[in-house]
Amino acid sequence: MTESVSELPKAKYEKNINPQDFTTVIEGDSVKFYALTNANGMEVTFTNYGQRLVSLYIPDRDGNFEDVVLGFNNLKDYRAKKNFYGATIGRYGNRIAKGKFSLDGKLYDLAINNNENHLHGGEVGFESVVWKVVEQSKNAISFSRTSPDMEEGYPGNLEVRVSYVLTNDNELQISYEAKTDKPTYVNLTNHSFFNLKGEGKGNVYDHVVQLNADKFTPVDKGLIPTGELRDVAGTPFDFRAPKLIGKDIETDYDQIELGNGYDHNLVLSEVPKNREGLTFAARVVEPTSGRTLEVYTSEPGVQFYTGNFLDGSDIGKSGNVYERRGSFCLETQHFPDSPNHPEFPSTRLDPGETYTSYCIYKFGVTKN
Secondary structure (H helix, E strand, C coil), rough: CCCCCCCCCCCCHHCCCCHHHCCCCECCCCEEEEEEEEECEEEEEEECCEEEEEEEEEEECCCCEECCCCCCEEEEEEECCCCCCEEECCCCCCCCEEHHHEEEEEEEEECCCCCEECCCCCCCCCCHCCCEEEEEEECEEEEEEEEECEEEEEEEEEEEEEEEECCCCEEEEEEEEEEEEEECCCCCCCECCCCCCCCCCCCCCEEEECCCEEECEECCCCCCCCCCCCCCCCCCCCCCCCEEEECCCCCCCCCHHHHCCCCEEECCCCCCCCCCCCEEEEECCCCCCCCEEEEEECEEEEEECCCCCCCCCCCCCCCCCCCCCCCCEEEEEECCCHHHHCCCCCCEEECCEEEEEEEEEEEEEECC
């Protein structure tokens, strides 16, 4: 017997989102809403505006699903507010000092959009443009666009493709590829803000975090790396053993004061690796719900950010206020300002080469 439309189960996102509120045309490009599901009831949704991850429903230890990423329930708010909720960041994730770098003897000036520095690709980064959907199935989707030569100051026509797969192991696998016709710099990442209790449900001080890093990159007052690789031992940045986010976030320590909390790049250790050869970067546990998040990556670093600059002015999908430190980000990446630090791993991409980057967000639960 065929189910009638009224008998079909509703998508979880329908509690807070009407896909029509994401449907429009921007400068001739169609914007739509997309959903992925797996066999376990997980659900991830996207808009191709800014290639943003809009919602992500995962179960707790009792099987109750919550949306655990921050965002809005309509396209209008994404366009009106300058934020990076769930976005793909490019061409360069994180900061570049003074918005300048040299490449093969030529000085390039980038858009300045973070005090005196360049942040997350500029004034109109990858989070503020329409992407093409080139493939889609029940559990996978791929986006692409060409960033034109000198967009936000970057040389080269950059062809970018980002693909997501939601597996039945409750992994969201993200793969990035890019090619250029001129030498350039590339550093792509995802900027989802997580709260494993549920989006808008208080601060994340009670989340327990483990980071697979012996060192981090200290910053100056503009949050630009100084070039030092500092041992985490004896500092608030030592998350090698699981630790509450809130334990040291108010510590009297220069880097905590400069970042207004945690907003730093951690230098990942090379082991352990998962079965795909990706490095274990982080594990987060929310004790009350039992929800867990593990992060694996091909990148040498991860930016750990605790939503220090959120101020309660954004109202999220479910009508909740997004308060200061009500979320955390784990942005897999090369190091900030690498074009100006030859001692850091290089982010240079040349014609004939293919930039690749991989990230897995793996969700689970603890038993108690």
